[in-house]
Amino acid sequence: MLKIGVFGAGHLGKIHMQQWREVEGAHLVGFFDPDDAQAEIAIAKYAVPRFTDMEKLIAAVDAVDIVSPTTSHYNIAKICLQNGKHLFIEKPLSHTLEEGKELVQMVKEANVKCQVGHVERYNPAYLALGDQTLQPMFIEAHRLAQFNPRGTDVSVILDLMIHDIDIVLSLVKSPVKRISASGVAVLSETADIANARIEFDNGCVANLTSSRISLKNMRKLRLFQRDAYIGIDFLDKKTEVIRLKEEGMPPGMMDFPLELANGDTKIISVQNPEVAPINAIRMELTEFAASIVHDRPVRVSVYDGYQAMDVAHQVLKKMSLHAELHNV
Secondary structure, X not given: OEEEEEEOOOHHHHHHHHHHOOOOXXXXXEEEOOOHXXXXXXXXXXXXXXXXXXXXXXXXOOEEEEOOOHHHHHHHHHHXXXXXXXXXXXXXXXXXXXXXXXXXHHHHHHOOOEEEEOHHHHOHHHHOOOOOOOOOOEEEEEEEOOOOOOOOOOOHHHHHHXXXXXXXXXXXOOOEXXXXXXXXXXXXXXXXXXXXXXXXXXXXXXXXXEEXXXXXXXXXXXXXXXXXXXXXXXXXXXXXXXXXXXXXXXXXXXXXXXXXXXXXXXXXXXXXXXXXXXXXXHHHHHHHHHHHHOOOOOOOEHHHHHXXXXXXXXXXXXXXXXXXXXXX
Protein backbone atom coordinates (compact mmCIF):
# COMPACT_ATOMS: atom_id res chain seq x y z
CA MET A 1 0.00 0.00 0.00
CA LEU A 2 1.43 3.35 -1.10
CA LYS A 3 1.36 5.82 1.81
CA ILE A 4 0.43 9.40 0.81
CA GLY A 5 0.69 12.70 2.66
CA VAL A 6 -0.99 15.90 1.47
CA PHE A 7 0.35 19.41 2.10
CA GLY A 8 -2.43 21.99 1.86
CA ALA A 9 -6.07 21.79 2.93
CA GLY A 10 -7.39 24.65 0.82
CA HIS A 11 -9.94 24.32 -2.00
CA LEU A 12 -7.80 22.11 -4.24
CA GLY A 13 -6.15 20.32 -1.34
CA LYS A 14 -9.54 19.06 -0.14
CA ILE A 15 -10.34 17.83 -3.65
CA HIS A 16 -7.04 15.92 -3.72
CA MET A 17 -7.77 14.36 -0.32
CA GLN A 18 -11.15 13.22 -1.56
CA GLN A 19 -9.64 11.71 -4.72
CA TRP A 20 -6.77 9.96 -2.93
CA ARG A 21 -9.40 8.03 -0.96
CA GLU A 22 -10.58 6.60 -4.32
CA VAL A 23 -7.15 5.65 -5.70
CA GLU A 24 -6.67 1.90 -5.53
CA GLY A 25 -3.49 0.84 -3.74
CA ALA A 26 -3.01 4.22 -2.04
CA HIS A 27 -3.55 5.10 1.62
CA LEU A 28 -3.94 8.72 2.70
CA VAL A 29 -1.93 8.86 5.94
CA GLY A 30 -2.64 12.49 6.77
CA PHE A 31 -2.26 16.14 5.85
CA PHE A 32 -0.44 19.25 7.00
CA ASP A 33 -1.85 22.78 6.95
CA PRO A 34 -1.10 25.59 9.44
CA ASP A 35 -4.59 27.08 8.96
CA ASP A 36 -6.74 25.73 11.82
CA ALA A 37 -10.04 26.62 10.14
CA GLN A 38 -9.19 24.82 6.90
CA ALA A 39 -7.79 21.87 8.82
CA GLU A 40 -10.96 21.45 10.89
CA ILE A 41 -13.08 21.37 7.72
CA ALA A 42 -10.84 18.70 6.16
CA ILE A 43 -10.90 16.56 9.31
CA ALA A 44 -14.69 16.78 9.61
CA LYS A 45 -15.31 16.10 5.92
CA TYR A 46 -12.77 13.37 5.16
CA ALA A 47 -11.78 12.00 8.59
CA VAL A 48 -8.12 12.45 7.66
CA PRO A 49 -5.54 12.83 10.46
CA ARG A 50 -3.90 16.24 10.73
CA PHE A 51 -0.14 16.45 11.31
CA THR A 52 1.16 19.62 12.99
CA ASP A 53 4.80 18.66 12.39
CA MET A 54 5.55 18.61 8.67
CA GLU A 55 8.67 16.48 9.04
CA LYS A 56 6.74 13.80 10.91
CA LEU A 57 4.24 13.59 8.05
CA ILE A 58 7.05 13.37 5.51
CA ALA A 59 8.70 10.57 7.52
CA ALA A 60 5.42 8.63 7.67
CA VAL A 61 4.76 8.44 3.91
CA ASP A 62 6.18 7.17 0.61
CA ALA A 63 4.98 10.10 -1.47
CA VAL A 64 3.91 13.68 -0.84
CA ASP A 65 1.22 15.64 -2.69
CA ILE A 66 1.95 19.39 -2.47
CA VAL A 67 -1.24 21.42 -2.94
CA SER A 68 -0.22 24.37 -0.78
CA PRO A 69 0.26 28.01 -1.97
CA THR A 70 2.86 28.30 -4.75
CA THR A 71 5.22 30.31 -2.53
CA SER A 72 5.62 27.27 -0.25
CA HIS A 73 6.21 24.61 -2.94
CA TYR A 74 10.01 24.87 -3.00
CA ASN A 75 10.59 24.66 0.76
CA ILE A 76 8.29 21.66 1.21
CA ALA A 77 9.63 19.87 -1.88
CA LYS A 78 13.23 20.40 -0.80
CA ILE A 79 12.68 18.65 2.54
CA CYS A 80 10.79 15.82 0.82
CA LEU A 81 13.56 15.29 -1.72
CA GLN A 82 16.23 15.33 0.98
CA ASN A 83 14.29 12.46 2.54
CA GLY A 84 13.93 10.56 -0.75
CA LYS A 85 10.16 10.96 -1.09
CA HIS A 86 8.26 10.85 -4.37
CA LEU A 87 6.50 14.10 -5.22
CA PHE A 88 3.33 15.36 -6.83
CA ILE A 89 3.47 19.17 -7.06
CA GLU A 90 0.49 21.24 -8.14
CA LYS A 91 1.18 23.76 -10.91
CA PRO A 92 3.01 26.06 -11.12
CA LEU A 93 6.05 24.05 -10.05
CA SER A 94 7.48 26.81 -7.87
CA HIS A 95 7.34 30.52 -7.14
CA THR A 96 10.52 31.48 -9.02
CA LEU A 97 12.46 30.10 -11.97
CA GLU A 98 15.55 29.70 -9.79
CA GLU A 99 13.59 27.50 -7.40
CA GLY A 100 12.20 25.51 -10.34
CA LYS A 101 15.66 24.92 -11.78
CA GLU A 102 16.91 23.70 -8.39
CA LEU A 103 13.97 21.31 -8.05
CA VAL A 104 14.71 19.79 -11.47
CA GLN A 105 18.27 19.06 -10.33
CA MET A 106 17.23 17.80 -6.88
CA VAL A 107 14.67 15.39 -8.36
CA LYS A 108 17.35 14.00 -10.66
CA GLU A 109 19.79 13.54 -7.76
CA ALA A 110 17.16 11.99 -5.47
CA ASN A 111 16.13 9.56 -8.25
CA VAL A 112 12.45 9.74 -7.33
CA LYS A 113 9.22 10.23 -9.28
CA CYS A 114 8.03 13.81 -9.52
CA GLN A 115 4.88 14.84 -11.36
CA VAL A 116 3.56 18.37 -11.85
CA GLY A 117 -0.20 18.92 -11.70
CA HIS A 118 -0.95 20.23 -15.17
CA VAL A 119 -4.37 18.60 -15.03
CA GLU A 120 -5.51 19.62 -18.54
CA ARG A 121 -3.25 16.87 -19.90
CA TYR A 122 -5.87 14.54 -18.40
CA ASN A 123 -8.92 16.43 -19.60
CA PRO A 124 -11.18 13.87 -21.33
CA ALA A 125 -11.72 16.20 -24.31
CA TYR A 126 -7.94 16.30 -24.86
CA LEU A 127 -7.52 12.56 -24.29
CA ALA A 128 -10.30 11.89 -26.82
CA LEU A 129 -7.82 12.73 -29.60
CA GLY A 130 -6.09 9.47 -28.77
CA ASP A 131 -3.34 8.57 -31.23
CA GLN A 132 -4.31 11.14 -33.88
CA THR A 133 -1.33 12.82 -35.50
CA LEU A 134 -1.08 16.37 -34.19
CA GLN A 135 1.32 18.71 -36.00
CA PRO A 136 -0.27 22.15 -35.53
CA MET A 137 1.08 25.20 -37.33
CA PHE A 138 -1.30 27.65 -35.67
CA ILE A 139 -2.87 27.35 -32.22
CA GLU A 140 -5.44 29.62 -30.65
CA ALA A 141 -6.40 29.32 -26.98
CA HIS A 142 -8.97 31.18 -24.90
CA ARG A 143 -9.09 30.57 -21.15
CA LEU A 144 -11.58 32.94 -19.56
CA ALA A 145 -12.86 32.82 -15.99
CA GLN A 146 -15.13 34.82 -13.76
CA PHE A 147 -13.34 36.71 -11.01
CA ASN A 148 -12.41 34.69 -7.94
CA PRO A 149 -10.12 36.13 -5.23
CA ARG A 150 -8.53 32.67 -4.88
CA GLY A 151 -5.42 32.57 -7.05
CA THR A 152 -4.87 36.32 -7.33
CA ASP A 153 -1.59 36.03 -5.42
CA VAL A 154 -0.05 35.41 -8.87
CA SER A 155 -0.74 36.94 -12.29
CA VAL A 156 -3.24 35.46 -14.71
CA ILE A 157 -0.25 34.01 -16.60
CA LEU A 158 0.78 31.71 -13.74
CA ASP A 159 -2.80 31.19 -12.61
CA LEU A 160 -4.56 30.34 -15.91
CA MET A 161 -2.44 30.76 -19.05
CA ILE A 162 0.19 28.30 -17.81
CA HIS A 163 -2.31 25.47 -18.47
CA ASP A 164 -2.36 26.34 -22.17
CA ILE A 165 1.38 27.00 -22.26
CA ASP A 166 1.97 23.44 -21.02
CA ILE A 167 -0.46 21.94 -23.55
CA VAL A 168 1.10 23.94 -26.41
CA LEU A 169 4.66 22.94 -25.44
CA SER A 170 3.63 19.27 -25.26
CA LEU A 171 2.07 19.49 -28.74
CA VAL A 172 4.63 21.54 -30.66
CA LYS A 173 7.88 20.01 -29.38
CA SER A 174 10.02 22.74 -30.94
CA PRO A 175 12.20 25.44 -29.33
CA VAL A 176 10.53 28.80 -28.69
CA LYS A 177 11.84 31.43 -31.11
CA ARG A 178 10.04 34.60 -30.08
CA ILE A 179 7.43 35.79 -27.57
CA SER A 180 5.37 38.97 -27.49
CA ALA A 181 2.75 39.77 -24.86
CA SER A 182 0.62 42.41 -23.22
CA GLY A 183 -1.59 42.41 -20.14
CA VAL A 184 -3.54 44.63 -17.79
CA ALA A 185 -4.17 44.59 -14.03
CA VAL A 186 -7.82 45.50 -13.47
CA LEU A 187 -8.96 44.18 -10.09
CA SER A 188 -5.78 42.84 -8.51
CA GLU A 189 -2.15 43.92 -8.19
CA THR A 190 -1.04 41.65 -11.04
CA ALA A 191 -2.29 41.15 -14.61
CA ASP A 192 -5.91 39.95 -14.77
CA ILE A 193 -6.19 39.74 -18.56
CA ALA A 194 -3.37 38.98 -20.98
CA ASN A 195 -2.52 37.91 -24.51
CA ALA A 196 0.66 36.18 -25.64
CA ARG A 197 1.98 35.23 -29.06
CA ILE A 198 4.53 32.42 -29.03
CA GLU A 199 6.50 31.63 -32.20
CA PHE A 200 8.42 28.38 -32.56
CA ASP A 201 11.46 27.41 -34.63
CA ASN A 202 9.36 25.01 -36.74
CA GLY A 203 7.07 27.87 -37.84
CA CYS A 204 4.16 27.15 -35.52
CA VAL A 205 2.52 30.18 -33.90
CA ALA A 206 0.39 30.04 -30.74
CA ASN A 207 -1.91 32.88 -29.75
CA LEU A 208 -3.03 32.59 -26.10
CA THR A 209 -5.59 34.75 -24.32
CA SER A 210 -6.39 34.43 -20.61
CA SER A 211 -8.70 36.45 -18.39
CA ARG A 212 -9.99 36.10 -14.86
CA ILE A 213 -12.42 39.02 -15.08
CA SER A 214 -14.81 37.64 -17.70
CA LEU A 215 -18.58 37.41 -17.48
CA LYS A 216 -18.53 33.76 -18.54
CA ASN A 217 -16.13 30.83 -18.33
CA MET A 218 -14.40 29.48 -21.43
CA ARG A 219 -11.55 27.01 -21.93
CA LYS A 220 -11.06 26.34 -25.64
CA LEU A 221 -8.10 25.35 -27.77
CA ARG A 222 -8.12 25.36 -31.58
CA LEU A 223 -5.43 23.62 -33.63
CA PHE A 224 -4.86 24.27 -37.31
CA GLN A 225 -2.60 21.95 -39.27
CA ARG A 226 -2.08 21.07 -42.92
CA ASP A 227 -4.76 18.38 -43.04
CA ALA A 228 -7.16 19.33 -40.26
CA TYR A 229 -8.82 21.75 -37.89
CA ILE A 230 -9.21 20.44 -34.35
CA GLY A 231 -11.31 22.11 -31.65
CA ILE A 232 -11.05 21.14 -27.99
CA ASP A 233 -13.51 22.45 -25.41
CA PHE A 234 -11.89 21.70 -22.04
CA LEU A 235 -14.85 23.12 -20.12
CA ASP A 236 -17.78 21.40 -21.86
CA LYS A 237 -15.73 18.28 -22.65
CA LYS A 238 -16.27 18.29 -26.41
CA THR A 239 -13.86 17.58 -29.26
CA GLU A 240 -14.28 18.21 -32.98
CA VAL A 241 -12.03 17.17 -35.84
CA ILE A 242 -12.59 18.52 -39.36
CA ARG A 243 -10.36 17.17 -42.13
CA LEU A 244 -10.29 16.13 -45.77
CA LYS A 245 -11.64 12.62 -46.04
CA GLU A 246 -9.22 10.01 -47.28
CA GLU A 247 -9.82 6.46 -48.42
CA GLY A 248 -10.29 4.10 -45.50
CA MET A 249 -11.34 6.80 -43.04
CA PRO A 250 -14.44 5.94 -40.94
CA PRO A 251 -17.58 7.96 -41.63
CA GLY A 252 -17.82 11.18 -39.66
CA MET A 253 -20.79 12.64 -37.85
CA MET A 254 -21.21 14.66 -41.00
CA ASP A 255 -19.51 14.36 -44.41
CA PHE A 256 -20.13 16.95 -47.11
CA PRO A 257 -18.66 17.67 -50.56
CA LEU A 258 -16.59 20.76 -51.29
CA GLU A 259 -16.20 21.77 -54.94
CA LEU A 260 -12.83 23.36 -55.73
CA ALA A 261 -12.09 26.04 -58.34
CA ASN A 262 -10.42 23.50 -60.65
CA GLY A 263 -13.58 21.38 -60.71
CA ASP A 264 -12.33 18.73 -58.30
CA THR A 265 -14.54 17.68 -55.41
CA LYS A 266 -13.20 16.92 -51.95
CA ILE A 267 -15.12 15.41 -49.07
CA ILE A 268 -14.90 17.24 -45.75
CA SER A 269 -15.39 14.93 -42.77
CA VAL A 270 -16.57 16.28 -39.41
CA GLN A 271 -15.82 13.87 -36.58
CA ASN A 272 -16.60 14.08 -32.88
CA PRO A 273 -14.38 11.58 -31.06
CA GLU A 274 -16.01 9.91 -28.09
CA VAL A 275 -15.19 11.73 -24.84
CA ALA A 276 -15.00 9.30 -21.91
CA PRO A 277 -16.41 10.36 -18.51
CA ILE A 278 -13.03 10.70 -16.78
CA ASN A 279 -12.28 12.41 -13.47
CA ALA A 280 -9.07 14.21 -14.52
CA ILE A 281 -7.69 14.78 -11.01
CA ARG A 282 -8.28 11.18 -9.96
CA MET A 283 -6.65 9.97 -13.17
CA GLU A 284 -3.52 12.10 -12.70
CA LEU A 285 -3.13 10.96 -9.08
CA THR A 286 -3.76 7.33 -10.07
CA GLU A 287 -1.12 7.54 -12.81
CA PHE A 288 1.33 9.16 -10.42
CA ALA A 289 0.85 6.34 -7.92
CA ALA A 290 1.23 3.74 -10.69
CA SER A 291 4.46 5.38 -11.88
CA ILE A 292 5.92 4.76 -8.42
CA VAL A 293 4.64 1.21 -7.99
CA HIS A 294 5.57 0.08 -11.52
CA ASP A 295 8.59 2.36 -12.03
CA ARG A 296 7.10 4.10 -15.09
CA PRO A 297 7.73 7.63 -16.38
CA VAL A 298 5.22 10.25 -15.25
CA ARG A 299 3.12 12.03 -17.88
CA VAL A 300 4.07 15.56 -16.75
CA SER A 301 7.65 15.57 -15.49
CA VAL A 302 9.35 18.12 -13.25
CA TYR A 303 11.18 19.34 -16.37
CA ASP A 304 7.87 19.79 -18.20
CA GLY A 305 6.69 21.86 -15.24
CA TYR A 306 9.87 23.93 -15.36
CA GLN A 307 9.57 24.52 -19.12
CA ALA A 308 6.00 25.79 -18.72
CA MET A 309 7.20 28.09 -15.93
CA ASP A 310 10.11 29.32 -18.05
CA VAL A 311 7.83 30.32 -20.93
CA ALA A 312 5.30 31.83 -18.50
CA HIS A 313 8.01 34.02 -16.98
CA GLN A 314 9.18 35.06 -20.45
CA VAL A 315 5.57 36.13 -21.13
CA LEU A 316 5.57 38.12 -17.87
CA LYS A 317 8.81 39.83 -18.84
CA LYS A 318 7.46 40.76 -22.29
CA MET A 319 4.30 42.11 -20.65
CA SER A 320 6.40 44.36 -18.41
CA LEU A 321 8.40 45.66 -21.39
CA HIS A 322 5.20 46.30 -23.34
CA ALA A 323 3.72 48.21 -20.39
CA GLU A 324 6.88 50.37 -20.05
CA LEU A 325 6.94 51.20 -23.77
CA HIS A 326 3.28 52.22 -23.75
CA ASN A 327 3.29 53.77 -20.26
CA VAL A 328 0.49 51.43 -19.12
